[in-house]
Amino acid sequence: MTAPNGRGLLHLAAALDQEAAHDAAPYVESARLAERGALDFVTLGDTFARPGPDALAVLSRVAPATTRIGLVPTVTTTHTEPFHVQAAVATLDWVSRGRAGWHLDVSTTEGEARLFGRRRAAPAEALWQEAGEVADVAARLWDSWEDDAEIRDRKTGRFIDRDKLHHVDFQGTAFSVKGPSIVPRPPQGHPVRVVDATGEHARRVAARHADVAIVRAVNAARADALRTELREAAGRSGRDPDTLRVLAGLTVDLGDGEHAADPGHGGGGPRQTAQGPLYRGGPVDLAELIAAWHEAGAVDGFHLTPLAPRRDLERLVNGTVALLQHRGLFRTFYPGSTLREHLGLTRPVNQYAVAGGAS
Template identity: 60%
Template structure:
């Protein structure tokens, strides 16, 4: 008997740093063959190797359905640039982008920038929440129909359909509007590892997908219920939130792949999670066993789909495309600066 709600699967494809885009594209295509919702690529300022967001932007044209979720550090970075980069990934992937918010709390990483000292974890996650908030506002600062692209008249945008964000947080302010049109998904999917207390507060306010680490299904189910209840307390619909358990996996044989399928099925049927984010010990060994062993077992038991239901990551996850919060002001709202004018000013940054 099929379960009434879909099981969501995602996998991390990082590991030792690689500098050839083909390596990551091959892994992404393998995950796509297994109909996984998305892949993640970890990153930090202390990690050698290319920037995760840039890597997945390179991978995007070589894939067709798999969601692409790089880790993006919100500390020491400009929120305006973060928003623009994630929106660009959504455009080049045709609506398959997400981003996993990360923070930097070490003195060594702070010294790379020389702008400020390392801050306490609570402060960093509060800032990460503000970055997620202003990113969404910037994605909404262009209405869906703001682009005109009329060659005959030379008009590219309708200025009545661009909006200021006018956001002021604890450590930065952003005026906007964005310099990238509204992304295909409206908002690329925001993923937060909500295991820690500070991160969980950010997750329940801003995340579309919350990752949690748990040792058993009872703990995982308790976390899921708490996250959904706290999201509802903030006026959010719990049904527009997905909670995935992050599980380290180490597979050596086909029997291990079958055992993992049994564990996933057992936890899922106990309502421990909406799905699982799998972290391979050795991605080049474990991911093929996951796709060719675990996935078919889950499909055989009608727990996992055999094809993608749509084209975007939000469609994979069953999440609605959000309406633009400023669209009701158009036309007749407050004018934003022209395209040329926006490039001439500092659109948003830290004071």
């Protein structure tokens, strides 16, 4: 589908993070609100560095309470077992019927390392190299079952066609994995992988493995430069750059209601803060900003983090998103059922089935 400006429709996502919320109800409520706005997906952050509920477990609870919106928890690749991580993400894809994503992240501090006691903290470059290897082996394990590997024939007692089950023997720099997976191939083939490409090392992983890369910029020119860099790097790694969606990450403070954006925000644009680009103003000016960046071809969409979760998400959906829908720049309903369909991404072909079973 295309927008009136001839470009593809916008992709919009929102963060559900809420400090001190340990009950599932606030996350379910926010996810349903985002779904009413037809957003592509919602994210929920997670880290070993601070208290809080497990993001993947929370979104597994949100899954049966929603029907269309994509669900993307942060699951770190540091100090965790790659085999278990891929199985957990695949399970979320099954329970959500094809709406799962996975925001890859790393743990850099010595305090986080001490929680596990297995190894010391490592430099970011080494951690992101490991993250790329985890993304790689996860895809192999998701493909270790062909789509029709399950037989479930009670008469013969056969559960699986062993010829369609492929063994994975992967050796990384810090781990090794032998498959196949214990979970059948997910409904999406590969759940959507999301990487915050703010850092140089993370950008390398995003270019090679991510379906969605999040960049942070205070103007369209910088966002466009980052998108171009990522697409070119994806091409050099052997990927089709059109299989990568680049979203601008932006924290939004819509507490000023319908008032114009703060002058210090560039007349409606974001300004840099210690936490990244921040927009402060009203839903109307935010819609104008999003439309302008999209019109310029700077990004494929936005990942928006409400400063005040409940207040700003409501104003975002009922104000900004509604305006973008009215202008024909964003969908008014979900034409598909999976997160890959929302993002306009095809379902990956099983690498082992194509290779004739060779692993």
